[in-house]
Amino acid sequence: MKSKNLLIKNIFLEGIEIFLDEAESLYLTEEFLNLKENNSLDVKSINSVLAVFKENSKINYFSIKDINKISSNLLENFKKKTLDEELGRNLSTNNAGLYSSINKEGPISPEKIIFMIDEELPQSSGDEEQDYIYFRNLLTKKIVKNKN
Numbered sequence: 001m002k003s004k005n006l007l008i009k010n011i012f013l014e015g016i017e018i019f020l021d022e023a024e025s026l027y028l029t030e031e032f033l034n035l036k037e038n039n040s041l042d043v044k045s046i047n048s049v050l051a052v053f054k055e056n057s058k059i060n061y062f063s064i065k066d067i068n069k070i071s072s073n074l075l076e077n078f079k080k081k082t083l084d085e086e087l088g089r090n091l092s093t094n095n096a097g098l099y100s101s102i103n104k105e106g107p108i109s110p111e112k113i114i115f116m117i118d119e120e121l122p123q124s125s126g127d128e129e130q131d132y133i134y135f136r137n138l139l140t141k142k143i144v145k146n147k148n
Helices: 022-037 041-054 064-092 111-119 128-147
Strands: 012-013 015-020
Touching: 012 064, 022 041, 022 064, 041 064
Parallel strands: none
Antiparallel strands: 012 015
16 A cells, blocks of 8 residues: 555644554554444544554554544544545546536536526437537537637
8 A cells, every 4th residue: 555545644642743654554544444434433443443553552652541532633634534535536426327426416417507507408308428418519619608
């Protein structure tokens, strides 16, 4: 695993940032991903992971009394990182046939955009691919026309 895929590279405790080596980062990242997969990613489960991490680590990074604070910080940071990744993935994935999902309400198709521009929705031919091409071309013409 390359270091850019490591989601946990450091630990924050009371304004201090503790940098982990790659093996430690890999261990914590894998543990967090396993917890997330099993729908058990919470402060209590992270406390357990950190207790095992502390016990097996050669370096004493933190005390047992700090585990709860560290768990809360790690959970918050992990959720931010995975949420950003998922949002980015959703912007580029093809979730609804030919249309990409780029908002919370679901996919935005070209005909919805054209409707928002003209306030009249052209009739669908029933063939999704042909409609997509037609509406994409129509939208492109409108954009070019409005650019001038």
